[in-house]
Amino acid sequence: MSLDDAVQDLADRLGVALVVLDHDLKIAAFSVHDTDARLARLARLLAGSTAPVTNSLVEGHRLRYVKHGVRVPQAGGELVVLPLRHEQQLLGYVYYVEDREAPRVDDLEVLESAAPEMGALLSLRISERRHDKENSKNLLSALLGESPEARSAAAETLVRENLIDDVENYSVLVLQAPESSSRSVTRLAVEATLEFTMRSTTVKIVGAVLGAEGIVLFPRPVNHDRLERALADHDLEEVVAGVGSVKPSLPEAVDSYHEARLALRASRLDRRRYGRRVFWEDLGIDRLFLQLPLDRLTASQLPAGVRRLLGAPQGAELATILEGYLDSGGEIQGTARRLRIHRSTLYYRLDRIREIIGCDITDGATRLELHAGLRIARLAGLWPHR
Structure with a gap:
């Protein structure tokens, strides 16, 4: 019975x-x-x-x-x-x-x-649940691993055992607790996501903690608002989430996983811009920059103008001014509004920036070099402290 x-x-x-x-x-x-x-x-x-x-x-x-x-x-x-x-x-x-x-x-x-x-x-039911959870974890690990053969076999098993829906839209969510928290917080975030989904829909999803990462595989795009609610229900607002784009087949979910990890990295490196819930589609040019060996970059490898600016007195403040100016397409009124400073102050500081970097910031090629260099410097943690 x-x-x-x-x-x-x-x-x-x-x-x-x-x-x-x-x-x-x-x-x-x-x-x-x-x-x-x-x-x-x-x-x-x-x-x-x-x-x-x-x-x-x-x-x-x-x-x-x-x-x-x-x-x-x-x-x-x-x-x-x-x-x-x-x-x-x-x-x-x-x-x-x-x-x-x-x-x-x-x-x-x-x-x-x-x-x-x-x-x-009940003891038997709990044992079965543990087995199912361990089985799902092993299959998810194989699906996101390096072996194409293992990925294909794991995909077939996930569908055959009815652990995930057989569709043409798969995306991966990666969750990670703050560095100051234990891994149990990451596990709680995975369980909260699974429980929220099971309460709100019949869609089958698979989740597990692999190493320091919590991973959830969805047979559809991840909804930002529902993700927020799932984590908010358990006071997990501090957990960082990266979401990959939708892929057309289960073996290709590994690509969504790599995108999700890069999105999560973006949150770690620039919380000011991205917050704690980051989707691959929202990264823009950072999709390329985040794949650089940022941890191995030094200030000497930055463009000369960026290097001079960051090394100058008040370098962090002036770099923020230039970044805001370039983000606004060089439009003065929009830059002043973005930075919440008066236009006359902006003109003065832009003149100071021109003196330091020694080049014309209205030139298109120069702007591209400065903009990319500043962005890489921020992601690589090379901005001086204020």
Whole structure:
């Protein structure tokens, strides 16, 4: 008998709607919810908006330690909760909301008598989940690896085992916690993305933590707003996310992965411009610059004008002025507005920049050299501190 069958048989016997949660209070199984009120409760639970069994309730009623059912008065109806164990290890909880007109006196006895079998079946479900998660991780690693043969085999297996939809639009999301955080934050970000997607759609996605990176494979483009909501729901605003472009086949998802890593790198190198959620399509010319060996570049390799400007007194401030001027296409009013300075101040500082770099900043070829040089200097961390 499966956990689902056991839950439904017990629910029918009691005349209630049962829900089984694992140790982390995530849904492991539930019975049929056959009334409007029960369906509404289930919908809220699946949407993640309300959960009758919370960590505070578990702590307040010592549910990790008790071996019998507990009745908890609540506004929406009494909550009946029973811990589930297997071989003395706490694995989760089974609960129902009392909404019957005539409860039976032996309900707790019936529930408790079924607990050993349900605990064993929950243990099996958790083991299966771990196996599925490890299998998905191995397949995802092979799909994004260097061997074309391994990528093709992993792609076929992912589709055959129904782990990902068989479509013509695949994109990769790479997540990474701040350097000051542990890798568990990255794992939480992956799980939050998977859970949010499962709650909001039937689209199948695959995610895992590989090394220091959290990776999620989507059979469609990644939506920026939904990504923000998925991470915001778990207070993961500090997690950096890079998103690759859509590819037409699963073996080609590796290209989206490399793009996503570069997008994530852009956030690390220029948070001011990109923020923490960066899409490959938004990188512009930085798509090329980010593939340079930026960590090996030195100031001596920059164009002479850029090198002189960055080495001058107030070099960081003057470089920011020139960067803003070039970003605005050399238009004075737009530059002043972008930099929030008066036009007369801008004219004065541009004259000072001309003196330092010794060239005409209205010349097209010179502008290209200066603009590219400044951008590379910023990405390579070669700007002087203010």
